[in-house]
Amino acid sequence: xxxxALNTVKESEPCSDDLQIxxxxxxxxxxxxxxxxxRHKKRVYGxxxxxxxxxxxxxxxxxxxxxxxxxxxxxxRGDSKxxxxxxxxxxxxxxxxxxxxxxxxxxxxxxxxxxxxxGRDAWAHESAERGREIRIAVKSLPDKQRMVVVLHYFEGLSxxxxxxxxxCSVGTVWxxxxxxxxxxxxRLESGA
Amino acid sequence: MKxxxxxxxxxxxxxxxxxxxxxxxxxxxxxxxxxxxxxxxxIKEVSAALAGADCPxxxxxxxxxxxxxxxxxxxxxxxxxxxxxxxxxxxxAAMLLFAVILTTVNFREPQQLCQAPQKxxxxxxxxxxxxxxxxxxxxxxxxxxxxxxxxxxAELNLKSLPALPxxxxxxxxSLPAQKPSEPELASAKIAExxxxxxxxxxxxVPPGTGQQMPAAAPAIARxxxxxxxxxxxxxxxxxxxxxxxxxxxxxxxxxxSDLPASRAELLNLINTCRDxxxxxxxxxxxxxxxxxxxxxxAYWFARGQAAEKIDKKQDAVDSYRRAVELKLLQPDLxxxxxxxxxxxxx
Numbered sequence: 001x002x003x004x005a006l007n008t009v010k011e012s013e014p015c016s017d018d019l020q021i022x023x024x025x026x027x028x029x030x031x032x033x034x035x036x037x038x039r040h041k042k043r044v045y046g047x048x049x050x051x052x053x054x055x056x057x058x059x060x061x062x063x064x065x066x067x068x069x070x071x072x073x074x075x076x077r078g079d080s081k082x083x084x085x086x087x088x089x090x091x092x093x094x095x096x097x098x099x100x101x102x103x104x105x106x107x108x109x110x111x112x113x114x115x116x117x118x119g120r121d122a123w124a125h126e127s128a129e130r131g132r133e134i135r136i137a138v139k140s141l142p143d144k145q146r147m148v149v150v151l152h153y154f155e156g157l158s159x160x161x162x163x164x165x166x167x168c169s170v171g172t173v174w175x176x177x178x179x180x181x182x183x184x185x186x187r188l189e190s191g192a
Numbered sequence: 193m194k195x196x197x198x199x200x201x202x203x204x205x206x207x208x209x210x211x212x213x214x215x216x217x218x219x220x221x222x223x224x225x226x227x228x229x230x231x232x233x234x235i236k237e238v239s240a241a242l243a244g245a246d247c248p249x250x251x252x253x254x255x256x257x258x259x260x261x262x263x264x265x266x267x268x269x270x271x272x273x274x275x276x277x278x279x280x281x282x283x284x285a286a287m288l289l290f291a292v293i294l295t296t297v298n299f300r301e302p303q304q305l306c307q308a309p310q311k312x313x314x315x316x317x318x319x320x321x322x323x324x325x326x327x328x329x330x331x332x333x334x335x336x337x338x339x340x341x342x343x344x345x346a347e348l349n350l351k352s353l354p355a356l357p358x359x360x361x362x363x364x365x366s367l368p369a370q371k372p373s374e375p376e377l378a379s380a381k382i383a384e385x386x387x388x389x390x391x392x393x394x395x396x397v398p399p400g401t402g403q404q405m406p407a408a409a410p411a412i413a414r415x416x417x418x419x420x421x422x423x424x425x426x427x428x429x430x431x432x433x434x435x436x437x438x439x440x441x442x443x444x445x446x447x448x449s450d451l452p453a454s455r456a457e458l459l460n461l462i463n464t465c466r467d468x469x470x471x472x473x474x475x476x477x478x479x480x481x482x483x484x485x486x487x488x489x490a491y492w493f494a495r496g497q498a499a500e501k502i503d504k505k506q507d508a509v510d511s512y513r514r515a516v517e518l519k520l521l522q523p524d525l526x527x528x529x530x531x532x533x534x535x536x537x538x
Contacts, residue, residue, distance in 0.1 A: 030264065037257045046249035059253055066260040067267070131246035138242075153242035154249065159207060174203040181203075181238040182231070188238070 018082035025073060033073075037066050040086050043155060047090045050150030051098060053139075061097055065090045080164060087165045091151075095143055137187040145180040148173055193221045195228050202235050451480040458484070462494060471501040482511070489518035493528050500531070509535050 018039070024032050044065055048058045069089050076085055138149055151157045151165065152173075159177075163170045198221045204210050205218050222229040253259065452458055458481045465474035478495035485491055496511030512528045512535070520528055 031261065033264065034257045034261050037260050041252045041256050042249070045252045049250035055250060058250055059256070062252070062256065063260055063263060067263055070260075070264055071267075130241075134241060134245040149242065153239075153245070159204070159209065171200075174200065177203045177239075178199070178235065181235040181242075184242070185234045185238045188241070 019078060022073060022076060022078075022082060025070075033066075033070055036069075036082070036086075040083060041066075043083070043087065044090045046155045047087065047147075047150060048094050050138075050154050051094045051143075051146065057097075061094060065093050068093060084161065084164050087151075087157075088167065091147055091165060095147065098143055133188065134184075137184050140187060141180055141183060145176045145183070148176040149180050149184075152177060193217050195221070195225055198222070198225070198228050199231060202232050203239075205232075206236055206239055451477060453484065455481070455485065462498070466498075471498065474498045475502050475504070487518060489515040489520035490524065492518065493520055493524050496528065496531065500535075505535055505538070 018036065021032050021035055025036075041062065044062050045058065048061050048065070052058050052061065065086075069086055072089070076082065138146055141149065147166070148162060151162045152159065157165070159170050159173045162173045166173070198218055201210060201214060201218050205215060210218070222232055452461065458477050461477040462474055462481070465471075465477060475495070475498035478491065478498040481491045482488075482495050492511045492515035496508045496515065499505075499508035499511055509532060512532045515528050516525065516532070519525075
């Protein structure tokens with residue numbers, strides 16, 4: 001583990017609990033990483049499930065995200081909150097997974113077009129009708145706009161937090177939200 | 193405020209992230225621009241719908257923590273590339289060395305096979321060439337220059353050149369040696385004269401004449417040493433008289449103790465005595481020679497001849513027979529057999 005990165009963690013961080021756990025994990029107390037999993041699993045599940053419909057894929061991807069965070073925890077400099085750093089890993093991992101799944105799409109003779117191998121849509125049917133329509137409309141958005149919408153409206157992150165998570169400017173987040181809303185307006189009025 | 197500028201501020205305006213001044217300017221523009229106002233209403237509606245939509249996230253697996261921790265514990269120990277770098281470098285170097293060795297061995301053997309006849313031919317060609325270039329025909333009066341022709345150094349040791357072919361060694365050995373100095377020439381001359389004087393003891397004066405030895409050889413030797421400035425040798429006492437020497441040598445020769453031990457001296461003595469008619473001395477020298485070299489057939493043949501001269505027939509027969517047994521070479525073999533037949537008749 002990187003001890004220099006550990007030394008750069010400031011003592012007066014607002015999220016000192018996460019930093020203390022990270023510090024202990026870096027010193028070799030691996031089981032404490034389970035506490036970080038418990039603390040952030042819901043938000044990570046929200047990010048991933050907002051982008052992917054398959055329950056199995058979401059479960060596997062969430063595990064991959066936490067494993068990746070554990071492997072890269074030595075590079076956590078403590079410049080931002082641990083949650084922001086973990087959300088960035090979740091976003092990048094999810095977008096990478098979606099790109100990989102897009103490359104594996106196959107031609108389906110049943111509906112006469114391309115579709116993703118996304119598995120079952122049972123979770124979407126269990127949601128409310130309006131919520132299902134919105135989710136389906138959001139699903140049609142481009143990945144980057146879709147991720148911004150999920151983080152802002154579904155997960156409740158502010159625009160500056162989204163900008164920090166995505167590594168972009170706040171103006172970029174505002175712009176993506178603006179265009180996403182315009183597209184969703186059209187899709188929802190046309191019945192998506 | 194322009195429409196483009198105002199539309200970029202719709203989302204922060206809805207989020208309440210604008211300052212009061214910007215919010216007032218946006219509201220002023222929306223009040224005078226129906227297009228921007230309509231778009232703002234659409235975005236506000238969609239934003240409200242998204243914020244209030246019932247889109248709950250998936251419930252996390254109850255054992256997601258255990259699964260993650262189980263996978264962490266199952267992960268192989270993370271490789272420390274800094275620690276493993278020397279090992280990987282050593283392995284790469286070993287593989288590279290092995291590849292170089294393999295390449296060298298595979299390509300050098302056929303090359304050596306191809307070059308072997310060429311190298312052999314080059315060596316043979318080099319052995320045929322003289323070590324020194326042939327002299328050009330010297331002009332008249334250049335004999336002195338020829339005498340100063342390059343010669344091998346005196347300290348050149350042919351044994352130190354084991355790698356040279358035999359032909360080259362022979363050529364080197366046949367080259368003229370360094371010109372000896374004057375003292376060396378004088379010493380060689382003295383040695384030759386001393387040897388001649390020693391032989392004169394047996395040749396110049398017939399036995400039993402009683403003449404005084406002229407002492408010529410010692411005189412010559414003394415003169416030669418005197419020429420070299422070797423006064424100590426020149427002051428040597430005079431040589432003994434021939435008579436005394438002849439008597440003493442004859443007596444010693446009879447005992448066989450004063451005869452020379454070297455092969456060359458004995459052979460010379462036999463020839464000298466044979467020419468001088470000294471049969472006893474010839475036989476004594478031949479007997480001495482066969483005692484020293486009993487496996488030489490020619491010496492036994494000479495002894496047989498000498499024994500016949502002094503009427504030692506039995507010794508002559510034994511000597512001839514011994515020479516024949518030792519495979520005497522022709523034509524002495526036929527002569528020995530003829531003598532054996534003749535002696536057998538007698």
